[in-house]
Amino acid sequence: MDLPAKAKNISVILQKPKYAGNIGAAARAAKNMGMSNLVVAGSAKYDQEEIKKRSTHLAADVVEKIKYVDDISAALDKFSFIVGTTARKGAARGPFFTPRTIAEKITVVSQNNKVALLFGPEDTGLTNDELRYCHAVVVIPSSRKFSSLNLSHAVMIMCYEIFLASLPAGTEMPPKLARSSEMEDMYEQIKTVLTKIGFLNPQNPDYWMTHIRRFFNRTSLLARDVKIIRGICRQIQWYNNQKNT
Amino acid sequence: MDLPAKAKNISVILQKPKYAGNIGAAARAAKNMGMSNLVVAGSAKYDQEEIKKRSTHLAADVVEKIKYVDDISAALDKFSFIVGTTARKGAARGPFFTPRTIAEKITVVSQNNKVALLFGPEDTGLTNDELRYCHAVVVIPSSRKFSSLNLSHAVMIMCYEIFLASLPAGTEMPPKLARSSEMEDMYEQIKTVLTKIGFLNPQNPDYWMTHIRRFFNRTSLLARDVKIIRGICRQIQWYNNQKNT
Numbered sequence: 001m002d003l004p005a006k007a008k009n010i011s012v013i014l015q016k017p018k019y020a021g022n023i024g025a026a027a028r029a030a031k032n033m034g035m036s037n038l039v040v041a042g043s044a045k046y047d048q049e050e051i052k053k054r055s056t057h058l059a060a061d062v063v064e065k066i067k068y069v070d071d072i073s074a075a076l077d078k079f080s081f082i083v084g085t086t087a088r089k090g091a092a093r094g095p096f097f098t099p100r101t102i103a104e105k106i107t108v109v110s111q112n113n114k115v116a117l118l119f120g121p122e123d124t125g126l127t128n129d130e131l132r133y134c135h136a137v138v139v140i141p142s143s144r145k146f147s148s149l150n151l152s153h154a155v156m157i158m159c160y161e162i163f164l165a166s167l168p169a170g171t172e173m174p175p176k177l178a179r180s181s182e183m184e185d186m187y188e189q190i191k192t193v194l195t196k197i198g199f200l201n202p203q204n205p206d207y208w209m210t211h212i213r214r215f216f217n218r219t220s221l222l223a224r225d226v227k228i229i230r231g232i233c234r235q236i237q238w239y240n241n242q243k244n245t
Numbered sequence: 246m247d248l249p250a251k252a253k254n255i256s257v258i259l260q261k262p263k264y265a266g267n268i269g270a271a272a273r274a275a276k277n278m279g280m281s282n283l284v285v286a287g288s289a290k291y292d293q294e295e296i297k298k299r300s301t302h303l304a305a306d307v308v309e310k311i312k313y314v315d316d317i318s319a320a321l322d323k324f325s326f327i328v329g330t331t332a333r334k335g336a337a338r339g340p341f342f343t344p345r346t347i348a349e350k351i352t353v354v355s356q357n358n359k360v361a362l363l364f365g366p367e368d369t370g371l372t373n374d375e376l377r378y379c380h381a382v383v384v385i386p387s388s389r390k391f392s393s394l395n396l397s398h399a400v401m402i403m404c405y406e407i408f409l410a411s412l413p414a415g416t417e418m419p420p421k422l423a424r425s426s427e428m429e430d431m432y433e434q435i436k437t438v439l440t441k442i443g444f445l446n447p448q449n450p451d452y453w454m455t456h457i458r459r460f461f462n463r464t465s466l467l468a469r470d471v472k473i474i475r476g477i478c479r480q481i482q483w484y485n486n487q488k489n490t
């Protein structure tokens with residue numbers, strides 16, 4: 001699978017991050033989710049070795065093309081849809097979106113618009129002034145007693161939700177469950193074997209079979225589970241035949 | 246909001262993590278999402294200062310009660326539902342769940358069972374032997390070209406999905422949109438004002454009004470947006486009246 005084209009239109013923008021390690025970790029998180037545009041705003045200098053260490057070599061390409069710009073307005077110039085992230089739900093800052101809701105919107109908007117995901121500094125987050133640039137403000141749901149996320153964790157959750165929203169429906173392959181006919185053939189075989197070895201009463205085999213059916217149905221057998229169980233049944237029959245000859 | 250009871254039944258278990266920093270970051274991630282049970286398996290010794298630094302003081306309570314155990318079977322002893330995480334989709338390892346699917350199941354199972362979220366070492370992940378302990382195996386979706394997530398990022402995504410699945414439905418407050426009657430009153434007022442100032446042709450006011458309606462409807466006005474717009478209309482009327490007297 002190639003990156004969906006829209007990922008190229010999405011940038012992660014870190015406003016005045018304090019720790020180089022978080023820049024590296026954010027680069028890795030973005031890359032994990034198929035995004036590779038990272039912008040760092042502010043005049044601070046960062047330890048490039050620390051950035052590389054935390055991004056790991058696998059996100060080296062993202063790190064190499066990080067754009068460093070002096071201020072946030074320069075960082076945001078080219079974007080048409082800017083999504084800010086905040087942990088503080090001040091009245092003047094809403095309405096708030098969840099990552100999941102905004103991700104749906106971003107997959108659409110990013111098809112032909114440049115989208116910025118804007119994150120504030122680790123300690124203070126985005127200011128009200130910075131949030132005014134934003135077309136939408138996201139609050140990542142968290143336990144109320146402890147709401148401040150690590151910067152790279154916040155980046156990860158946003159990129160993860162966007163990546164998931166971008167996947168075509170049905171990408172999540174449910175395991176291939178056994179068909180009813182396979183199940184019935186298996187039950188027939190189990191009944192034969194268990195009757196043969198005297199586990200089931202031939203007068204009323206269905207008493208225990210009902211329990212066995214309930215157990216197997218509850219566990220949602222895969223096609224390959226059925227094959228294994230039938231293999232065991234066959235082996236019991238074979239062994240009995242050997243013994244009896 | 247207190248932690249949902251089920252969170253108390255869920256533990257994050259790190260199998261032989263290599264870096265103390267990741268233990269701290271995982272503690273913080275868990276705490277962010279309302280979970281506080283962390284187990285570290287393996288005989289390694291970790292730099293406690295590094296753990297505390299990365300967990301931050303806010304997750305200090307989680308760090309203080311980390312359980313260190315020598316091996317994975319001791320770590321898993323008490324759990325009834327064990328969820329492993331892997332990046333490798335070997336044929337023998339499935340069926341695989343997504344974090345979102347398994348989160349739904351965990352919210353139910355954790356109501357009266359102890360649930361373990363098991364994560365392998367940073368470099369190798371869980372082995373096949375370790376995955377055999379698991380009742381379910383999760384693969385976190387990621388861009389195929391780059392699938393290995395940072396350990397604490399993987400912990401964050403799992404805990405985030407479980408936290409979201411635990412929220413009662415409707416927790417996500419959609420912004421309060423304006424009611425149709427509020428919109429219609431506003432349009433009536435706009436029409437009056439725009440006719441008064443000569444923007445609309447009194448013979449055919451609806452030509453431009455249709456465009457204006459389309460614009461406002463597309464943006465999903467909030468109740469408070471309507472108040473602001475009507476306030477501006479009133480002010481235009483007031484100003485005109487002043488001028489005309």
